[in-house]
Amino acid sequence: MLRSMYSGVSGMRGFQAKLDVIGNNIANVNTVGFKAGRVMFKDILSQSMSGVTAPVAGTSGGVNAKQVGLGVTVASIDTIHTPGSAMTTNVVTDLRIDGDGFFVVSPNGTQQFLTRAGNFTLDSNRQLVNADGMFVMAADDGGPITLDEAVTAFSIGQDGTVMAIDQSGNATATEFKIGVAKVVNPGGLEKVGGNLYRMTPNANPDSALTVGSAADPDTGTGSIISGQLEMSNVDLTNEFTEMIVAQRGFQANSRIITTSDDILQEVVNLKR
Numbered sequence: 001m002l003r004s005m006y007s008g009v010s011g012m013r014g015f016q017a018k019l020d021v022i023g024n025n026i027a028n029v030n031t032v033g034f035k036a037g038r039v040m041f042k043d044i045l046s047q048s049m050s051g052v053t054a055p056v057a058g059t060s061g062g063v064n065a066k067q068v069g070l071g072v073t074v075a076s077i078d079t080i081h082t083p084g085s086a087m088t089t090n091v092v093t094d095l096r097i098d099g100d101g102f103f104v105v106s107p108n109g110t111q112q113f114l115t116r117a118g119n120f121t122l123d124s125n126r127q128l129v130n131a132d133g134m135f136v137m138a139a140d141d142g143g144p145i146t147l148d149e150a151v152t153a154f155s156i157g158q159d160g161t162v163m164a165i166d167q168s169g170n171a172t173a174t175e176f177k178i179g180v181a182k183v184v185n186p187g188g189l190e191k192v193g194g195n196l197y198r199m200t201p202n203a204n205p206d207s208a209l210t211v212g213s214a215a216d217p218d219t220g221t222g223s224i225i226s227g228q229l230e231m232s233n234v235d236l237t238n239e240f241t242e243m244i245v246a247q248r249g250f251q252a253n254s255r256i257i258t259t260s261d262d263i264l265q266e267v268v269n270l271k272r
Contacts, residue, residue, distance in 0.1 A: 003047070003068060008071075008256030014074055015253065016250065017077070021037045026234065032119050033084070033118070033230050035084075035232075036080050037077055038077070038078050041073070042072070046068060079187055083233065084232050087230075094227055095225065097118070098224070099221045100220055103137075104209070117229075117230070118230065132194055137211055138176050138177060139160060151174070159213055162178070179211040180219050180220035188202035
C-alpha cells in the first residue's frame, strides 16, 4: 500500500484534533478565566531508503541518507496562560488577579483546585464560595472564609485582605485574606472542568501547593482587584484564521488520499 495514503490519514487526524481545540476555544470565548488551547504537530519517524555514506578523503565524497516521512502526529496540546482582559462589574465579590497565581477553591475544605475565575458570592452561612458552591480558601491557614454576622458590609484590598465596614463607613481588617497559589509550570495543570485546574507533578514539584497572599512573591505577584473579572484570553481573529488553515490542511490531506487511491486503481487496471 502507498505510504502517502497513510500519511494523508495521519494529517487528517491531526487537523481534526486542531479543529476540536479551536471549536472549544470559540465556544468559551465568553467564559470567565478561560485559557485558550493550541495544537502543535511533529513528524513521525521517517523510513530510510538508504543509509549515509561517509566521505573518504581524496577518494570519494559522502552521500546523504534517503528518507521518506510517514506522516504527522500531535506533539502537544498546550494551554496558553496569558492574562485575559478585565471586565468591570463593581461587585465586591468579583475578583481578578492582576499578575501570576490562582485562586484556591475546595468542595470540602481539604481537596483543593485552582482557578482564575473570580466570580465569587456569599452563601446563606456568610461563606465565600464560587458558582459551584466550593469554598474560597484563605491565605496562610488555607481554610474557608466565613464572615462574622456583625459584618454588614465589606471590601477586599489589593493584597486580598477582607475589610469589614461599620455603619460609620470605617474599615477594619478582618482575619481573612484571599488565598493565592503560584504554579511553576501552569501548562502542567490538568483541566477538570468548571474553570478548575488540578495540581500535577509537572506543575509543581511533588504536586506541592502553598496557599499564600497575592503580595507574597512565593505564592503570587501583582494584586487582587475587587469589582472586576478576568475574561477569556481567546482571540477570535486568531481562532478563525487557524480554522481556515486547519480546514485547508484537512482538505489537502484528503486530496492526498484520493490521489493515492487513483494511483492504486491504475495499478489494478494494469492487468485487464
